[in-house]
Amino acid sequence: MSADSQTTEDQRDEEAPPEDRWRRALREIVESSSMVVFMAIVASMIIGGVLIIFADEAVRESAAYFFSRPGDTFSAIGDALGSAYSSMFNGAVLNLEASSFAGVIKPLTQTLTMATPLIFAGLGLGIGFRAGLFNIGAQGQLLMGATFGAYIGFAFSLPAGLHLALAVIGCAVGGAIWGFIPGILKAKRGAHEVIVTIMLNYVALYLVAWLLSLDAFQREGSDNPISPFVAETAQYPKILGVQFNLHLGFLLALACAWGAWWLMERSTLGFRLRAVGANPSAARTAGMNIGTATIITMVIAGGLAGLxxxxxVLGTQKFLTDAVAGTLGFDAITVALLGRSRPLGIVLAAILFGGLQASGPSLQVNAGLPVDIVVVIQATIVLFIAAPPLVRAMFRLPAPAHEKEVAA
Amino acid sequence: MKLELRGITKRFGDFTANDRIDLVVEPGTVHALLGENGAGKSTLMNVLFGLYDADEGEVLLDDEPVVFDGPGDAMTAGIGMVHQHFMLVHPFTVAENVMLGHEDVRGPAKLLDVEAARAKVREISERFNFNVDPDAVIEDLPVGAQQRVEIIKALSRDASLLILDEPTAVLTPQETDELLGIVKDLRDAGTAVVLITHKLREVQAVADTITVIRRGKVVGTAEPTASQEELASLMVGRAVTMRVDKEPAKPGETMLEVDGLTVVDDAGIVQLDGVSFEVKAGEILAIAGVQGNGQTELTEALLGVVPADAGSATLDGEVITGRTIKEVLHSGIGFVPEDRTEDGIVASMTISNNLILDVHDKAPYAKGGALQPKVIAEEARKHVEQFDVRATGIDQTAGSLSGGNQQKVVLARELSRPLKLLIASNPTRGLDVGSIEFVHKRIVAERDSGAAVIIVSAELDEVVALADRIAVMYHGRIVGIVPPDTDRDTLGLMMAGAHDEEEAA
Structure with a gap:
């Protein structure tokens, strides 16, 4: 039967139209409530705690004679958790063991420094999600941005200020180009953005590796594939003085967060992007151009990932390698999901993730735990947030009845 | 078999879809279940069929309480259901579809006994004059025949109670008459039939007993001799006029001229075949036809959603074919899409945002690329009041509104800018009687203010009520354009493809 005769007769016909199940899964992930997000973080911390217990040597030793002296095991567990979480706090928020004020707040500045790239890339991904695009290519876009920015930074000598501005713009342009490619391929040829962006991540990676083998990018006197240092005129100034790593990029990221909010909530362009993301057919019928919206979204997302x-390259490491992106592009996906694609949420989620990462070294040194615990906690947060809708999509299960909206 | 429902209650969250419903269906009778969309008829039947569990109440067959865990149980007990959307496997033959789910096997190799199924189809088809070939492939059959296959499926499982859910929604008037004939034959053969519908004419034609449901409650029973007005008032809960009050049209200049418009789809099939007509300012041209005969393509080609492969459309002297949708909309066309949830609203956006979907970047809603939230909210409040949208506020999401209120949002948006032409596809599909009245009034008001109006509707009643002229479409062509007082039989024949010579108007 033709699909256009869909009017079932009871209250079910008041529901939203049946949409593509992956698209629905994406929407549900994006729209999961703050409570779910909060509980996911709590649950991940608990699971992280269980892993900490198992990873702790004292616990394992005392567990061997658990039945003769169970008290030893419990106190070992308490010690393990106590030292793990306190060293995480000391490593990410405030170091209460430090002697100077600078030492006390240093972890916090480190957290904000590590959150900076996650805020930028998370904002871009969030805009993409809201416009209905699942951009997996932040990694490649970030790498291309870093390449453009670093090249401008080390290859030219320009006055301070202007040099930095050009390098920053270079980062945005590099990422935007890398976002434009999947955008136009989707708009003109219908190529699925997930596939194209994943592939472009590899293209970017090997392109940078090749570039670093060229004389123009190679650091003088080094055989390693690393670039020269970026000129000081192109580096982000440290905003709290030289003893802290926190740089101007963090403030720029916060400005971008405000810009992203204004774009999505207050501008006509953002209105179009939201409408296209939520219901492309209605947006088209209302005269919006879906292809243009797709390209613009990908260019903005790429530009932010480039930033x-x-x-x-301009803030912390100050030179280019092919490992400069780390796993930032993928962590940013988590950050965008965790922040429910809203700028404020993304800033908070990025700070959470920056904190988890900043706590890694302290966890290893002070609590003797593997840094990987942090990665596990991050991963379980993703699982808890993404899994219910994803599992429903995979097995075509209906959403729980209480989530269905019934019109009165 | 006698069916009795006692105090059936079904709730979805806070919403009570069925509220202590009692119903008795005697063998050998046609029991019509009449109610507006959303009244709870289908929920009730899904409870009976084992698809939903009732929260309270019980089902009795021949005075014995029964509990069904699923459709399988219900079928075994002798209840058959023909859904509004057919459950047929399109590449299979009739016989294969009929045996599906209870396949008989024969011989040591346990081969499917298709022969038995064919015999059964032939036997039932002859008994009730269905005229269905057991070897025909489903996708080659017209909709009416597919529906008869569904009935054969139910009867082949010895259903002594048959539930028909909105069976005539997709049929031509002639097919509808045939179906109603079949229903009478089934009744005379002793089958109990439950007919779920909101169409009063059908109820009057075949029902022995009528139960009217409103908002999940049985609000009364009526005799088949009751007038349409009486039945409609029972359904809606207040007096309703069935006619649209409108002055005779005062057609002005030609506003829209369509010349040889042709649309070929991606599969190479001609969906719209050289259609030509014109609409004058101040008149309503209604396009009648069974769904899927090119009406959708016509409206989409006018708006520019699908490109025209040949021909042109000219609005007030300006060619609109080959333009973008945005240009077409801004040249003065209002568009009410056929599928409002798919094309009309963005369910997750607020009412106020949905009201500016196609004018969001125009003054006063936007200034230099920035939205003007205050103006948007003010205008939204005005429109919500003018169009009587029942909502908790303008920030409620459009998806949480009822169908009628969603349609009012679409109309409020489309009618709130000056229009030269309004195109409305099935503007009242799925709406309750009250909303239908309102929508019709608004459309007529738009005509009277000097716009040309094109109404596409699968409901003949609506076409006749609104039209100043009627164009009938069949297989992508306009079979003829006739005056609104043309009798239904003639219209029905035209909808079935018979060419009509009287080219009036």
């Missing part, structure tokens, strides 16, 4: 590349 994320400025954080390492």
């Amino acid at each position: 994320a590349g400025s954080a390492p």
